[in-house]
Amino acid sequence: MLFLVFSTILVVGFAADPLEPLGADGTQVSVSGLSAGACFATQYHVAHSAEVVGLGFIAGAPYWCAQGSLTTALGACMSSPAGISVSTLVSKTNSEPDIDDPSNMRGDRVWLFGGTRDTTVNLGSVQKTEEYYQSFTDAADIFSKYDMDAVHGFPTEDHGPSCGTTASDFINDCDYNAAFELLNHIYGGLTRPTPGSDVASRGELKTFDQNEFIHDSGSSGLFGLPIVGKRQLLSSWTDYLQASANLYWDTLGAITDFWTGWLPDFGTGDIDTSLPDWTSVLPGMGGGDTGGTDPGTDGTDTGTGGTSSGTGGYSMDSEGFVYIPSGCRGPDAKCKVHVAFHGCKQGRNAIGDTYARHTGYLEVGELNNIIVLFPQVVPDYIKGNPNGCFDWWGYEDANYATKNGHQISAVYAMVQRLLQ
Numbered sequence: 001m002l003f004l005v006f007s008t009i010l011v012v013g014f015a016a017d018p019l020e021p022l023g024a025d026g027t028q029v030s031v032s033g034l035s036a037g038a039c040f041a042t043q044y045h046v047a048h049s050a051e052v053v054g055l056g057f058i059a060g061a062p063y064w065c066a067q068g069s070l071t072t073a074l075g076a077c078m079s080s081p082a083g084i085s086v087s088t089l090v091s092k093t094n095s096e097p098d099i100d101d102p103s104n105m106r107g108d109r110v111w112l113f114g115g116t117r118d119t120t121v122n123l124g125s126v127q128k129t130e131e132y133y134q135s136f137t138d139a140a141d142i143f144s145k146y147d148m149d150a151v152h153g154f155p156t157e158d159h160g161p162s163c164g165t166t167a168s169d170f171i172n173d174c175d176y177n178a179a180f181e182l183l184n185h186i187y188g189g190l191t192r193p194t195p196g197s198d199v200a201s202r203g204e205l206k207t208f209d210q211n212e213f214i215h216d217s218g219s220s221g222l223f224g225l226p227i228v229g230k231r232q233l234l235s236s237w238t239d240y241l242q243a244s245a246n247l248y249w250d251t252l253g254a255i256t257d258f259w260t261g262w263l264p265d266f267g268t269g270d271i272d273t274s275l276p277d278w279t280s281v282l283p284g285m286g287g288g289d290t291g292g293t294d295p296g297t298d299g300t301d302t303g304t305g306g307t308s309s310g311t312g313g314y315s316m317d318s319e320g321f322v323y324i325p326s327g328c329r330g331p332d333a334k335c336k337v338h339v340a341f342h343g344c345k346q347g348r349n350a351i352g353d354t355y356a357r358h359t360g361y362l363e364v365g366e367l368n369n370i371i372v373l374f375p376q377v378v379p380d381y382i383k384g385n386p387n388g389c390f391d392w393w394g395y396e397d398a399n400y401a402t403k404n405g406h407q408i409s410a411v412y413a414m415v416q417r418l419l420q
Contacts, residue, residue: 001225015321018209021420022328024371028336029415031188032056032111034122034154034170037341038306039065039077039392042129044339045108047224047408050100054109055181059121059152062132064092064401066393073393090135096400104271105136111143111182115150115314117164143185150174154343157195159358161230170343171358179360183338183370193363200362202326205353207319212377213413214313214370214406314406315385315396317348317376320414321356327369337418339411344387371418375411 029052033041036341038060045055046063065084066073076083114126123146130144148155150163155174156284159165163174175195183189193199200358328335342355356362356374365372379388383395391400391407403412 002083012153016207016209018212018418019162019320019414020320020324022324022371022418023108023331023334023420024328024337025334026051026419028053028187029339029419030054030056030109030183031337031339031341032058032182032262033060033151033401034058034346035060036389036392037277037343037346038292040341040407041339041389043405044341044408044411045391046102046105047099047401047403047405049102049104049108049362052108054186055109056111056156056178056186057126057129058113058178058182059118059126060129061116061121061125061392062086062089062129064089065125067396068398068400069090070393070395075232077125078121081122081128084125084128086128086131086135088134093136093255096402098399098404100403102136104328105133107141108137109141109143109186110137110186113145113148113155113182115148115152115155115163116146117149126253130237131364135147137343147242148174148176154178154355154359156358169354169358170346171354177360179365180364183361183368187336187368187370190364191367193360193367197363200357201364203328203362203366204326205321205356205362208322209318210316210320210410210414211313211318213410213417214316215409244308314410315377315391316407316410317378320376321348321353321374322418323356323362323365323372323374325366325369325371328371328374333369335371337371337373338365339373339415341374341375341390342377343391347378347388349378350388357416359393373408373411373414373418375414377407402419 002396031041031052032055033039035058038057041057041061042060045052048292050324061073061077062084065077093099110130112126112130114121114123116123126144127146130142130345133142147389148163150172151166153160153167153170153172155163155176155178157177158173160169160171163176165171165172168341177195180190180192184192236263248291325335327333338361340356340359340361345351346355356372361372364370377385377390379386380395385391385395390403391397394400397406403409
């Protein structure tokens with residue numbers, strides 16, 4: 001028990017390397033996302049439209065669609081788009097004081113995708129997003145693709161199951177490179193990667209410390225170990241208590257199975273003196289539960305391909321990913337910056353670096369000198385975010401869709417670091 005407690009504190013105390021300043025081009029920043037990440041990408045775009053030149057949007061809902069309500073998010077925004085009043089969202093955008101002047105969106109390039117077989121986010125919600133953007137940018141700058149028989153997921157050229165099959169990591173082989181298509185629409189004239197190419201290996205995919213961008217508190221942790229703030233410590237202890245409870249019940253179940261399976265059946269006189277197969281009894285081992293499926297876990301079990309990463313404030317992971325192309329190391333490189341927001345159940349805690357490595361962004365980034373930033377969020381059961389979604393309905397704070405939103409402000413600080 002003492003070891004587990006100390007291990008929890010150490011997770012809080014140590015961090016990944018800081019995000020590097022790379023002298024990137026501040027006039028060439030763009031964003032994209034899938035599902036909740038798409039909703040969040042619109043929020044970032046609208047909030048910082050003076051500094052964002054384009055948006056890639058896959059299977060999401062318009063800016064401020066949820067209006068601070070989870071019920072609205074699950075209802076009108078995802079399932080019943082007839083209930084989305086675009087005029088209300090446009091009016092909100094024009095009157096919101098804590099975003100850039102919406103006129104800055106004029107000339108921005110917007111790329112939208114919705115699958116015809118998506119039963120998670122209704123295609124109509126993506127079409128409502130297009131209608132929303134028609135109020136702020138020119139029709140010639142908007143591209144939409146709504147004719148693919150795709151389920152809910154990120155379309156790629158060669159990763160995952162077929163386009164019509166839901167993938168566990170929500171990445172699908174649709175023979176369509178969405179990462180290239182959206183980035184090429186935003187920037188124009190990009191070099192298309194060859195399918196199966198290993199060009200991304202020329203650059204570097206790195207983890208970085210997200211905690212320094214979360215201004216929750218300047219206090220220090222137990223025994224003088226640095227922490228981000230009260231929320232991080234609370235989340236770490238919550239994770240510890242939850243893991244302890246899971247371990248208790250798993251162990252109790254294993255012991256019960258052991259004894260009930262080994263004790264002789266005195267009623268029949270049939271005595272079995274062999275020991276039970278522990279690998280079929282204990283969770284996460286051998287032929288039993290392969291990990292990550294126990295209710296109440298946060299998906300960090302190694303069986304899911306995720307990693308135990310620790311939790312920072314703002315419901316964000318303690319670490320994020322950044323891809324640095326080989327051509328972006330020089331002092332005068334002035335590379336573009338693209339921020340890619342993952343969807344629910346796609347964070348580092350759930351699927352490791354799969355979203356970063358297999359959506360196609362890295363190859364496009366390497367060939368076209370585009371730095372790709374992958375911020376990460378984590379599940380937060382206390383706040384009502386069990387699937388690790390970016391905040392697009394207000395679980396984190398009331399200002400979630402503005403410059404003052406906790407997650408938006410953290411990501412903005414990350415982008416500014418890359419521009420230094």
